Amino acid sequence: MRKTKSIPVFILQRILQVIPIVLGTIFITFLLLELSGDPITALGGDFALPDETVEHLTKAYGLDKPVYQRFFIYISKVLRGDFGYSYKQGRPVMEIIMERMPATILLGAATYVISTILGVAMGVIASLKPRSWLDNLIVTLSVMGFSTPAFWFAQLSIFIFSVLLGWLPGFGMRTLDLVDTSLLAVIIDRAKYLILPAFVLSINGLATLARVTRANMLEVMHKDFITTARAKGCSEFAVLIRHKLRNIMLVLITLIGLRAGMLVSGSVLIETVFSWPGVGRLMYNAISSRDFPVVLGGFLITAGMTIFINLTTDILYTILDPRVRY
């Protein structure tokens, strides 16, 4: 008899493993930015800055020091919670990012909820009657869903739902001159702006999840323990929830966890197309103007979020599947 490791020990081990991942992320981002070119030239835009200004700024931002020194300075500052100042806006990076964070979290959470619920539901429905017309429809739709680029869906949906039909706003996050400012009106207003970007951003995940759910459901329904469950008198609904879904949860959680990272990178594109005032669009602008501290800070925050979600996923595994605690 093998006794399974307790959950707290497992979680602690997992958290310790996060440290090198974070350091590695900073290192790679720092190096890549270093290779992308000189931020001071970018500040000047189309006009060349006078030499003394360039020299002054280079010194002021500490860019005259060698790369490795700047790397360690940056790390030591980050450890003390100082992410530096934006080259372009002259404000603390943290402040700028935190301003944009709520919008990104709102969009990300909505996307997560839509893609998870709809994706799993569609996969389960498709698996109940394999090869039926409904199954074929869902499979076809999901192939279309994950093989079409999101920016194309974005433009198509803007064209159909806001230009042609005029049902939903095509860009932005809220009506600026909203007359009725009661809580309900504000929520409805936000929801209207949220629907298109959240739906477009969730299509890919939704389609993938539907496919994977369907395939795993079809596999698990031939497992012997499903027969045992029926043999003890379980209803088909109980078999579905407690035995089939419970057993494919591990695969689904893995997939949902992996999507966390893609969600952030995907939202850069979608936030730009929909003019959503989130971290994604901030990063897009920061990259094009070589605003290194903002890019670094943004990367760190999103990487941190991704790592956190992955950690949660790992911990969820151990609760869902006792065999994982090795």
Next chain:
Amino acid sequence: MNDLLLNIKGLKTYFNLTRGVLRAVDGVDLKVGAGEIVGLVGESGCGKSVLARSVLRLLQHPGYIAAGEIIYEGTDLSKLPDEKMREHRGKKIAMVFQDPLGYLNPVMKVGSQIEEALRIHRPNEDPGKIIPLLLESVGFPRSARIWDRYPHELSGGMLQRVIIALAISCDPRLLIADEPTTALDVTIQAQVLRLLKRLCKEREMAMLLITHNLGIVADTCDRIYVMYCGRIVETADVFSLFEKPYHPYTRGLLEATLSIDEFRENLTTIEGTVPDPINLPPGCRFAPRCSAARLVCTQADPPCLTIDALKEHVAYCWIGTAEYEKSAAPLTTAI
């Protein structure tokens, strides 16, 4: 035989495959009396497990019951609506399966899996009190706290005992054990069989024991059915079957059984292979492999011969009939 518990009449279970219709069970009559231990013996693929699953209607698509009756205490299970059928599963008829690890849900504690059955069929009782008792009755000391374990933490023999505890949890009157010992070590096999036998006695529970091992049957059962290619070929109480086997297939099986008392250079086998279940031979299905087969055997289904009415010894065979004697020409079927 005392009160009849299960009476299967002319059961046909077919599978519609693209290649044709697979007649896994093709007209089987089988009876199990209350408290009786009945053995069902046959080679792999002869339809034993399909027969067992048909009783609880656990067949998976494309399998279906094509004809026949499965009468359990006066109710024909084959025509029961699904909702009513569920009330029988686990409560009146329970099942034990072959591969203990595969038949338990890997992500649920074994206690919860037993609890699930209790909540369905014994909703007014406290599972926390029943489960330790059940596990004790299959030989786990209370201190082992087996209910807190996951299936992968237990050995095959322990898992099989857990499955047996699950099966008896709602006091079924009939237990169908589908090769319960095949996946276990020989030493554990004997343990599990003794346990099953003891539980049947204690709980006045009947058992349909499905196996391909005649040794197990001899040890455990009161009566035996021998199955070949979806049909019963011979049935009798355990003593007369072992003493006076009538059907050539039964004799072949017995000869192939190893005994520790005699030394054999070569193992005895039944010549030939089981026919393709989709293209079954006409007449007696064993005829192509039977050394005593004659022309009549390949032409018409064998009659039901009563060998010993008192012991309910019946065989489905042409041997000994007038037609068999007349049909002198032995067949030259290539084996």
